Amino acid sequence: MGRGAIPKNWPSSVPYLSQPSFAPHVTKAQRESLGIRSPDLTTAIPSNFARGPCPLVRIIVISDPSHPANGQAGLFAARHLEPGSLILPYYGLVHSSTPPYSLAHDKSDYDLWLNKEADVAVDAEKAGNEARFVNDYRGVRERPNAEFRQCWDARSGQQCMAVFVLPAGKNAPTKASAGGIAKGAEILVSYGKGFWSKRREEHEETV
Known part of the structure; x- marks a missing residue:
């Protein structure tokens, strides 16, 4: 892959992915589970959604x-x-979330569930795309303006995790900002209470 296919400000130490990578230990049954689209999986990445650097986003170093x-x-x-x-x-790297395979991902800040029933998660710590740079909203704004959502990838015929703008009414502290995410605004999600509880426990173990 040439440098032209890598987003600006992408870290040279992290491989850039234009599709998920699978750990060797992921079983045939787990892969087959990801290839099943359940009736409640109504959101989809369309077949014409381009791979590679996303023109909708920019990676920017924060100096605040x-x-x-x-x-x-x-x-x-x-x-x-x-x-x-x-x-x-x-x-990121699609991997089993059960021991011993999960142990390599316990400390990762980039690990998300992909399919709990199949015990499969995706970790973008060591390889991923621009979505790995989405920060938590806490300490930045009153509410998140985006969310992680499990969806169906029509291009690969598999379940996938993706970042979506929150629907109108869920993301806006005021009516003036209810219209999605403005150009130049930071894309922010909620990592969830479980993430921060785990980080507090890890901090307490080190002090």
């Missing part, structure tokens, strides 16, 4: 001392993003 991720990178909207719309898929 008040930002929890100051000095690190965040993901920002390159244009106005409509409420409820797909931003981009979340790519």
Whole structure:
């Protein structure tokens, strides 16, 4: 893959993915489970959604001392993003979430469930795409403006995790900002209470 196929500000130490990568231990049954589209999986990545760098987003290094991720990178909207719309898929290493395979991912800040019933997760710590730079909203704004959502990838015929703009009414503290995500705004999700509880426990173990 040439450098032209890698987003600006992409870290040279992290391989860029234009599709998910599968760990060798992922079983045939787990792969088959990901290839089943359940009736409640109504959201989909369309077959014409381009792979590679996403034109909807920009990776930007944060230089705001008040930002929890100051000095690190965040993901920002390159244009106005409509409420409820797909931003981009979340790519990483698809792996089993059961021991001993899960042990390599216990400390990762980039590990998400993909299919709990199949015990499969996706971790973008060591390889991924732009979605790995989505930060948590806490300490940045009152509410998140985006969310992780399990969906169906029509291109590969498999379940996938992706980032979507929150629907109108869910993301806006005021009516003036109810129209999706503005160009130049940071894309922010909620990592969930479980994420922060685990991080607090890890911190307490080290002090």
